[in-house]
Structure formats: C-alpha cells, structure tokens
Amino acid sequence: MVDRVGQQLGHYRLLRVLGQGSFAAVYLGEHQYLERPAAIKVLHVRMEPGKQEAFRREARTIAQLSHPHIIGVHDFGIEDQTPYLAMEYTPNGTLRARHPSGSRLSFEQIISYVKQIASALDYAHTQYVIHRDVKPENILLNAKHELVLSDFGLAVAQPLLNSLSTQNLAGTPLYMAPEQIRGKPCAASDQYALGVIVYEWLCGEVPFRGTLYEVLDQHLNAPPPGLCERLPQLPQAAEDAVLGALAKDPQHRFPTVQDFATVLSETFFATQSLALNGSFEHRIRDEVTHFVSTSEPSEQDSTDGVSQPRLKVVKSAEEKPEQILSTSSQLPMPGQTTSKTVRSSLAQTNRQRLLRRVRSFWITGVLEQSLHGAALMALGLEKQPDAVANPWHLVVQQPDTAPCSLPEGTRITQVYDDADGELLILGAPGAGKTTLLLELARDLLERAEQDEQHPMPVLFNLSSWAMKPQSLVDWLIEELSTKYQVPRKLGQALVTTDQILPLLDGLDEVATKDRGACIEAINAYRQEHGLLPLAVCSRSADYLAQTTRVLLRSAVVVQPLSGQQIENYLRSAGPQVEALLMALRQDSDLQELATTPLMLNLLLLAYQGMSRQEIAPLGTLLAKQQQVFATYVQRMLHRQGTQDNYTSQQTMHWLAYLARQMKQENQTEFYIEGIQPSWLEKSGVRRLYFTLITGFLGALFAALIAGIVSGILSTWTSYLLRWVLSEYSPQKWHSSDLMYIWGHWLFSRVLPNLYSVLSTAIGGLLVGLVGGLLVGLAGGLLVGLLNIRETKIKPLGVIIWSWETLSRDVVVSLLIGCLCIFLIGCGFLTGLVGNPVGVLITREVSTQSVAVVAICPPGSCTTAIPAPSSPSALKEFQSVLKSLLSSQLISGVIFGFVGGLVSGFLGGKRNDY
Numbered sequence: 001m002v003d004r005v006g007q008q009l010g011h012y013r014l015l016r017v018l019g020q021g022s023f024a025a026v027y028l029g030e031h032q033y034l035e036r037p038a039a040i041k042v043l044h045v046r047m048e049p050g051k052q053e054a055f056r057r058e059a060r061t062i063a064q065l066s067h068p069h070i071i072g073v074h075d076f077g078i079e080d081q082t083p084y085l086a087m088e089y090t091p092n093g094t095l096r097a098r099h100p101s102g103s104r105l106s107f108e109q110i111i112s113y114v115k116q117i118a119s120a121l122d123y124a125h126t127q128y129v130i131h132r133d134v135k136p137e138n139i140l141l142n143a144k145h146e147l148v149l150s151d152f153g154l155a156v157a158q159p160l161l162n163s164l165s166t167q168n169l170a171g172t173p174l175y176m177a178p179e180q181i182r183g184k185p186c187a188a189s190d191q192y193a194l195g196v197i198v199y200e201w202l203c204g205e206v207p208f209r210g211t212l213y214e215v216l217d218q219h220l221n222a223p224p225p226g227l228c229e230r231l232p233q234l235p236q237a238a239e240d241a242v243l244g245a246l247a248k249d250p251q252h253r254f255p256t257v258q259d260f261a262t263v264l265s266e267t268f269f270a271t272q273s274l275a276l277n278g279s280f281e282h283r284i285r286d287e288v289t290h291f292v293s294t295s296e297p298s299e300q301d302s303t304d305g306v307s308q309p310r311l312k313v314v315k316s317a318e319e320k321p322e323q324i325l326s327t328s329s330q331l332p333m334p335g336q337t338t339s340k341t342v343r344s345s346l347a348q349t350n351r352q353r354l355l356r357r358v359r360s361f362w363i364t365g366v367l368e369q370s371l372h373g374a375a376l377m378a379l380g381l382e383k384q385p386d387a388v389a390n391p392w393h394l395v396v397q398q399p400d401t402a403p404c405s406l407p408e409g410t411r412i413t414q415v416y417d418d419a420d421g422e423l424l425i426l427g428a429p430g431a432g433k434t435t436l437l438l439e440l441a442r443d444l445l446e447r448a449e450q451d452e453q454h455p456m457p458v459l460f461n462l463s464s465w466a467m468k469p470q471s472l473v474d475w476l477i478e479e480l481s482t483k484y485q486v487p488r489k490l491g492q493a494l495v496t497t498d499q500i501l502p503l504l505d506g507l508d509e510v511a512t513k514d515r516g517a518c519i520e521a522i523n524a525y526r527q528e529h530g531l532l533p534l535a536v537c538s539r540s541a542d543y544l545a546q547t548t549r550v551l552l553r554s555a556v557v558v559q560p561l562s563g564q565q566i567e568n569y570l571r572s573a574g575p576q577v578e579a580l581l582m583a584l585r586q587d588s589d590l591q592e593l594a595t596t597p598l599m600l601n602l603l604l605l606a607y608q609g610m611s612r613q614e615i616a617p618l619g620t621l622l623a624k625q626q627q628v629f630a631t632y633v634q635r636m637l638h639r640q641g642t643q644d645n646y647t648s649q650q651t652m653h654w655l656a657y658l659a660r661q662m663k664q665e666n667q668t669e670f671y672i673e674g675i676q677p678s679w680l681e682k683s684g685v686r687r688l689y690f691t692l693i694t695g696f697l698g699a700l701f702a703a704l705i706a707g708i709v710s711g712i713l714s715t716w717t718s719y720l721l722r723w724v725l726s727e728y729s730p731q732k733w734h735s736s737d738l739m740y741i742w743g744h745w746l747f748s749r750v751l752p753n754l755y756s757v758l759s760t761a762i763g764g765l766l767v768g769l770v771g772g773l774l775v776g777l778a779g780g781l782l783v784g785l786l787n788i789r790e791t792k793i794k795p796l797g798v799i800i801w802s803w804e805t806l807s808r809d810v811v812v813s814l815l816i817g818c819l820c821i822f823l824i825g826c827g828f829l830t831g832l833v834g835n836p837v838g839v840l841i842t843r844e845v846s847t848q849s850v851a852v853v854a855i856c857p858p859g860s861c862t863t864a865i866p867a868p869s870s871p872s873a874l875k876e877f878q879s880v881l882k883s884l885l886s887s888q889l890i891s892g893v894i895f896g897f898v899g900g901l902v903s904g905f906l907g908g909k910r911n912d913y
Helices: 049-063 107-126 187-203 212-221 236-245 257-271 321-329 337-370 412-418 433-450 462-467 472-484 488-496 512-528 540-544 563-571 575-586 588-593 597-607 621-640 648-664 683-727 730-735 738-750 754-786 803-832 836-854 873-906
Strands: 012-020 024-031 037-043 073-079 082-087 139-141 147-149 287-292 310-315 381-383 422-427 456-461 500-505 534-539 554-558 796-801 862-866
Touching: 012 037, 049 073, 049 082, 107 147, 107 187, 107 257, 187 236, 187 257, 236 257, 337 433, 337 456, 337 472, 412 422, 412 433, 412 554, 422 433, 422 540, 433 456, 433 500, 433 534, 456 462, 456 472, 462 472, 462 512, 472 488, 472 500, 472 512, 512 534, 534 540, 563 575, 563 597, 575 588, 575 597, 588 597, 588 621, 597 621, 621 648
Parallel strands: 422 534, 422 554, 456 500, 500 534
Antiparallel strands: 012 024, 024 037, 037 082, 073 082, 139 147, 287 310, 381 554, 796 862
C-alpha cells in the first residue's frame, strides 16, 4: 500500500493516517484554502476511465444524504485514476475502538446506540440507499459523542422495483445477511447486520464464528444460539426482538429498522433496570412507569373477560428504593407483559401498513381519481327504516318509521354516527352509493389513524363472496389475504378480535340466487360480532326484492339529483358546458338521465366543448342513453390515444365481451391472470384448450421427466441386480458383505466396461424418452378429450412441500396404476422369450402410464398457497415448474427402481451383461 502522507489530493493535503483497510485507507487531511480538517478516504484501486462515471454517480448519491447520524461528504474526486472521498472528521474514533471485541454493554447503552443507528439507516433506505457494511468499525463518534454512520463505500442505489440482477458479494462476513451472501442485498440486510451487532453487545461475541465458509454457511442455514441461555436475566422479549432481526428471510424481519429499535426499547422500559454482568442496578427516578397486570380489571380494562395491562405510575418521592426494587421484581415474567409489549409494537406497525393500503387504493386511487378534480356533491338522503331488520322497530309501520328526508347537506358520516355505526346505504344505479361509502371510509380512516382503539375500516366487495359461499368471517380473512396481502394468520386474528370494521359494497353484484344467503351470512356475522360497526351498500331494487333484511340499525336511500344541483354542478365546469345546459333544459329525457351523479359526469365528459347542434340524441330514453354511452366511449378512446392500435368497433366489442364475462363471474376488478377457460366463447375452442394444454402438454411434460429418470434408474438397477443374481447364489447371501458386492460390481464390471455402461445408461435414457413421448401423446390426448369437467385456473403464490398430500396421492395413484401392470407382464414375457427391447419399451410405457396417473392433479407432493390479486408471472411459472419437477422426479425414481428390481429378478439368470 502506498503511503500518501504529505501528498495533495484535490484541495486536500494529507497529514497522517487515521486507519487502514483492505479496500481503502483513511487520512486526516486539511483543506488547502479553508484550513478545515477532513477525513480523506482513498480507495486502493486504479480506476479505469470506463468505471469512473459509475463512481461519480455513487459518490453523488452518498453526498446527498443529509442526516445528523450519517457522516457528511464534503467532496469527492479522482486523482491520477485514484478515487477519494472527503468526509466529515470525527475525532473520537469508532465504536470498535470504544468497545473492543468481547465487550458487553448495558442494555440502556445498547438502546441508545440502536436508536441512533436505526434513525440513520431508515433515512438512507427512504433515499433508496442501502449500506451493506454496517459494523462497529463503521460507526464513529463525533465531537458531541453522538454516533454517525460512515463508510457508505459499499452502498448501492436500492432499486425502485424488485430486480432480478445479482450483485457482487460485498460486506463483512460476520455481519452479512443471508440474502446479501446470495448477492441480493436489500434494506432488511442492514437490519440483520444491526441485529448481529446487538447480539455481540449483549453477550460479548457474534452469533456465528469459524472459518469464512463456516460463517457464511451458518448465516444461511443455522439458527443463532439463544441469548437467554447465556444471559438468564435477559427478558425473553428482548431475545425475540434480536432473533426477529436475525430472521433468515428478510420478509420475516421487522418492517423497518426503526421498528426493531422501538421493540427493543420497549422491552427495556418494561423491565426497567437490567444489568448484564449479573447484578441489578437500581436508580431512583422522579417517576417510574411500567406495565402491571391487574387482578381485578375494571369494565374499561377488560374485553371479553380478558384482563388488559394498565399503566401504573409509581412516584419515587413516595416510595423508598427498596419499594422500587420490590415493584421491579413484581414485573411480569419474560414472555408475559414484555411479549405483549413487543406484539403491541408489531401490531401498531401492521395496523399502520393496512390503513395506508386502504387509503392508497380506495381513497387516493378510486375516490379522488373518479372525481376528475371536481368536488364531492352533497347528495340528498332519505331514511328508510323498513329496509332493515331492526329488532327495536315494530313489525307494523308506525308514523315515526315512515321514510323521511334528511336535512340538506347532511353528511354520510353524521348518518353513520347517528346509527351507532350500523348503516345500510341504498340507491339507484349510479346514484353515488359507492362514493358515499368511500367518503365514509375516508373519515373513518382519519379516526383510526388518530385513535389506535378505533377499528380499522376496510372496504370489501361482496361480488367475490358468491364465487365461494362461506361464512363472512372466512370470507373476510380470505379477502384480506388476496386483496390486501395480509397473512392469513394475521387476518384471522384481526377479524376474530374485531379489529376490522367491514365496509361491504356491491351486495347487488351477488347473483340473485345467492343474494339471500349472503344477507344471512352478514346477519350471522352481526350476531357473533354485534357490537362492531358495519356498513353495507346495495342497489335499492335488488335489495328490496329480497325477503331477508340485514340486521342493522338504520338505512338511507340516496335521492336523485335536483335540477338545481345539476345546474350548479355543470356551471362549476365553466363556459364549455353552456350548450349542454341548454340541451338539458330543452330535453326532458336528458334531464332525467342527469339525475344520477354517474350519468351527469358521463354527460359532462361526453359533451364538454360541443355545440348545441352536436348534442342531439334521438329516440326513446333508452336510445338516448345508448347514444350518450357511445359518445362518451369515443371521447375517451380519442383522449387515451388508442385508435392507432385498435378500431373503435374492436375496442368496444372486446370491452363489452369483458364486461359480460366479469358479470357472469361476479368480478368487479379485472386481472389478466383471472381469465378462465370458461371465458372462451365456443365449446369447441374450450375443448381444444383442455386437450392441448391440460392433457397433451401437461401429460407430455410430466411423462418425459418421469420417463427419463425411470429409464436410467431402472436400467442400472436391473443391470446391478442381474449381475448380483448371476454371481452370488441366494445360499451365499448371508455370508456376503453388501458393500463388498457393491465394490466388486463397481470395480470389476462398471469401470473396466465404462463404454458399455455408458451405452446402457444412454439406452435407458432413450427408452425413457420414447416411453414418455408415447404416453404423453396418447395419454395426454385421451385425458384432454375425456376431461368434461372444466378446470379453473388458480394463480399460485408459493409451493411448499406436503408429506400428507404426497402420501395420500401416491396411494391413490398406485391403486389406479395397478391397472397398467398387465403391460409390464406382457413386456417381461416378451423379454423372456428373447426380445429384450420389447421388455424395456413396454416396461417404460407402463411405468409412464402409472406416472401420468400419479400427477393428476400435478404436484402431488406439494401444496399451493394462493397468490395475491396481482402475482408475478415469473414467480407463478417457477412455482408450477417446481411442482411438476418434484412430483415427476419422485414418480420416476419410484417406478424406475421398482421396474428395475422386477426386471432384474426375472432376467437375473440371463448372463447378458
């Protein structure tokens, strides 16, 4: 390494060495003109011109980071192909120098450090920068003895989207996350490194030690040793927090580094004083606050009979230190209150993430976008008490239960509050029911964000309930999983503990035959969760046609727009709608169409900027409505610029086709992966699809895999067994060593005749290939042609191994496969009379027949976890490929081994080898 002391780099003169590393050296430098000290990091490389721009980009990214706990970059440059960075000078050294290896820090000191580091890392992650080399040597102490994170030399710009690229391995192995070892670092990799540091500070050593390859292997596969085993006085919750940050899967770690710091901090405050050297340090504070479990919970502190922890304040002025010690000793044992504290922090994080998803999709993505920049209209509302099955109302209609209009300007949230959160919203198509529900959701989201005790409002569309009628609880859990990507266990906990406030839209979109059952499912949910608010939205005519009523307290019907509301709305759009206003005054049919917000908005978008002569729909009311739709579609197509790709007729034809299929399938949201074979219009096309895809390609692929594996394995198994039977008589088996037989066969038969052995293996491969092709072609076409039941495509998320599924399907497959055994018998008889080719081909055909049966349905050894509403196509393909490969490799091994044994026994005395 070149000693650069005394040299000049840019505007900086290098005064002395501060530190040396394998990648760079750090010097104390002084600015030539400002006489300001700086730490100059000089990389030990000669950078070619082609790589210099990449260095400048990375340096600019790092220099833009501005945070009190991230070291500042003053300047950077390249001098004679040597890159360098001029950074803030920190005179107090590194944390490694302050706390050498083997040091054990107090829990309070660890919390203080972790909070500062977490703050810096989370800020960097929001700037799409990951550090990749977090370790005590890269954590410095500034002049105020505050921590600053340095050495972003390994930092890379975090991709905005998930990338399939693999980056070079970089970092310090002792602190390296599993995904970083695999070349795919992410923000959670920095959290893992911080978890290793905390582990080291707690017990004095890192969790994994050994040679380089041993350490990397342990990071990938071995669980960290438990902390409580080494430190019995450490709370279990603290160990859970550290091991949570050290999870092998980055998705199983805390959502952010700050969440890890928060949970770790709460475990400290829940236990107060904790010394890791074996003694307790008791400090008299002005006020000690901790959680204790009350033995006699009050009504406010108990839910469903479960005691809740209460906050107790102990004044130190009123108690002696011994009393404080006594209070500390009465804290709940590890895994009780402290675990609740950890779970509470995680629950808060999950809560905020779900609320953000609901707001992002429904409020920002739907409500605000649908308004096209206009303000919400104050819709007229009318109470309709008879629309609900309120047990407090008499069956006969009384004057006070007759429909009545609410005061003008009444907001839906006020109606919801007056109904104690039990509300049914009815209206005509396009009347603004869903908009009102979204407006209510927006207000309830604000309440939930401000009050952690408020249930989380989540919108659900009931159209998907009819696809699989079930209890509303099960359906809500499934919808949380598929629509909001909430894990099923978490979703079940949220629903069963009444943390979800369901806002149910689209009751009218449930098929007529299932609508009554859906209302009964809602009522059953109401009876089980009667104190939880609930809102339901439906078209008036479709709901009132049912004899069953929902068990809610109040119902409102959205009223048609008045003439004044229509005119005020259009005038707010400016002078471009004067012609439309004139047409509405002169045409009563157009005015009737405009009485719903949906049609009024369509009229505005369709005829904005047109003259009175151009706005001239003719015919009946229905005909005029169709003309408005056609004009609107043409305007939208022209605005979106899609006319170059498809004609208007083609676009409208396929949009109409798509709408029909979505209505038939009870779908309100379209995803390309949701297209089903039943959407094919002609039955002949559907049958062709099942024949080619489900039968031919599926069976052919499966049979080829199983055929090649079983062909090679059965040939070698038969070859070995025939040799054993010819060389060793059964009377000598008891005295023969199995390993000796294996070694004798390998060295006396296989190696001297390697060419012959390879030829035999290639022969087995070809036989398996032929067998797989025959069975795949014939069996696949047969399966496809006879498959009358239409298969429903289900997107796959994750494929996991299932021994239960494997054992069940293999038994069934073997029973069915016995029907093919006669082929094996025919093949063996042919072989015994002198035609070995016949026995090989026939055995392989029969083996593949059994194998094809074994993969119906494919993936007999796996279980599929459903994918979210919009999964990755590549991940789905990988999941299906893994399922087929695993099932067919097993089929090939089983049937190849069994076929080889049987063939070897029957032909063992033929000394053909």
